[in-house]
Amino acid sequence: MRILHTADWHLGKIVNQVHMTHDQQAILDHALDVIKEYEPDAVVVAGDLYDRSVPPKEAVELLNHILTRLIKDRDVPVLAISGNHDSPDRLEFGNQLFKSQGLYLETKVESVLRPVTLHDQYGPVHFHLIPYIEPAEVASMFGDETIRSHQQAMERLVEYIHAHSDMNERHVWVGHAFLAGGMESESEERLSMIGGSSYVDARIFKHFTYVAMGHLHQPQKVWYDHIRYSGSLLKYSFSEATHNKSVSIIDLDEHGLHEMTHVPLKPERDLEIVEGYFADLLEGEAAEQPNNYLHVRLLDEGQLVDPMAKLRNVYPNILRLERKSSASDKQLYDLQRIKEKQRMSHTEVFASFYEDMMAEPLSEKRKQMMEQVIEKVERQERGQ
Numbered sequence: 001m002r003i004l005h006t007a008d009w010h011l012g013k014i015v016n017q018v019h020m021t022h023d024q025q026a027i028l029d030h031a032l033d034v035i036k037e038y039e040p041d042a043v044v045v046a047g048d049l050y051d052r053s054v055p056p057k058e059a060v061e062l063l064n065h066i067l068t069r070l071i072k073d074r075d076v077p078v079l080a081i082s083g084n085h086d087s088p089d090r091l092e093f094g095n096q097l098f099k100s101q102g103l104y105l106e107t108k109v110e111s112v113l114r115p116v117t118l119h120d121q122y123g124p125v126h127f128h129l130i131p132y133i134e135p136a137e138v139a140s141m142f143g144d145e146t147i148r149s150h151q152q153a154m155e156r157l158v159e160y161i162h163a164h165s166d167m168n169e170r171h172v173w174v175g176h177a178f179l180a181g182g183m184e185s186e187s188e189e190r191l192s193m194i195g196g197s198s199y200v201d202a203r204i205f206k207h208f209t210y211v212a213m214g215h216l217h218q219p220q221k222v223w224y225d226h227i228r229y230s231g232s233l234l235k236y237s238f239s240e241a242t243h244n245k246s247v248s249i250i251d252l253d254e255h256g257l258h259e260m261t262h263v264p265l266k267p268e269r270d271l272e273i274v275e276g277y278f279a280d281l282l283e284g285e286a287a288e289q290p291n292n293y294l295h296v297r298l299l300d301e302g303q304l305v306d307p308m309a310k311l312r313n314v315y316p317n318i319l320r321l322e323r324k325s326s327a328s329d330k331q332l333y334d335l336q337r338i339k340e341k342q343r344m345s346h347t348e349v350f351a352s353f354y355e356d357m358m359a360e361p362l363s364e365k366r367k368q369m370m371e372q373v374i375e376k377v378e379r380q381e382r383g384q
Helices: 021-038 057-073 088-092 095-099 109-113 135-142 150-163 307-312 324-342 346-358 364-381
Strands: 002-006 042-046 078-081 103-106 116-120 123-130 170-176 210-214 220-222 224-229 246-253 256-264 271-276 293-298 318-323
Touching (some): 002 021, 002 210, 021 057, 021 246, 021 256, 057 078, 078 123, 078 170, 095 103, 103 123, 109 123, 109 135, 135 150, 210 246, 224 256, 307 318, 346 364
Parallel strands (some): 002 042, 078 103, 123 170, 210 224, 293 318
Antiparallel strands (some): 002 246, 116 123, 220 224, 246 256
16 A cells, blocks of 8 residues: 655745745645655645634635545545644534545544554555544543643553554554654644643554654654654745655555655745845845745845845845844844743743742642633634
C-alpha cells in the first residue's frame, strides 16, 4: 500500500498581513500533480487543515475544491484529522455522509474506537485517526481523572489500541501533537495544556508500522525513521526560510514499512531572507526570485530616505525590512523569550505574571480557577 502523508495546510493563513490563499492553491495543485504521478492508495492529512476555527470563505472553498479533486477526480481515499487550529465541530459536519465517498475526517477522541481499515494484496492496514485533543477529553472518555497531561492521554490511547488490536497486523497512527525532540519554528502555536506539559514521548508509538504526525512545520523524524512529521506545505514564517517543504510517500509491504520517499514542493513565491547594502540590493540580484516574499536586512549605518518604497520597486513582496546591526541583539533576546514561553503552559505564564504583579505566588485555589477559565476560553476558540 502506498500512502501520501501531508499535514498543516493552514488554509486561510495570513503572513505579515498577506493572505496566502493564492499561494496555497498553487502548492496544493502541485501536490495534486505529485498524487497523479505517484498514485497513492490513500492520502493522509495530519491536522490543521485550516489556520483558525472560523476560516474565511476563500479557505473553505479551496478545501472543498481540493478534496473534491482528490476523491472524485483521482478516486483516492482521504484520511484526515482536526488539528489545534481547526474547529472540531465545524469539520465534523457531514463526516458520516462523506465516508461513503472516501473522505474519513475525524475530530473527536472517540475515533480511537473505530479505526479506518483499508486493504491491499497483503491484507488490512488499520489507520488510527487521532485528532488534536485535550487530556480532559481522554480523561472523560475513560472515566480516569488521573489523566492530566498529553503524555498520559496518549499513553492511554496507545494502551487501548494495543489491547483491542492484533499488533502483528499493520497499524498507522495519524496524530497532531508535540513530540518531544521535534524541532520547532515560530509559525507553530505551541499546543496548550491545562495543568501539565504538552510534550509527548515519541517512543510510545514505536510498535506502529508508521506514525504520520502533524503540528511541527519542518519535515523530520523523531527518534525513529517511521515516526515522522511531514511538515507544512508552505513556509509560514521567516524562521522556516531554510526548510525544504515536501510530502512523504510511504510504501508498505507485507512486513510493514518498505520505503519512504520525500517529494519536494516548489512554491510560486518562496520566503527568503536577504541582506546587503542598500545600493547593492537595488541592483535586483539579491533574491533568488524578485517576486519572493522577503525579509530584508540592511547593512547600511547611515540615514536612508524611504528605503522600503525604493526597494519595493525592485522586490514587490518585501514583508519585513530592518537594520541588521540594530536588530540582532533584540532578535536574540526575543528568541530567548519565545523559547522560555514555549516551555510554559498558559497557567504557568499567568502564575509568573501574577507573581510579578502581586509579589506573592499564585495560590492553589486561584490556580485551579485560572485553569478552568483558560480551558473554557480554549474550547470557545475551537468552536466547542
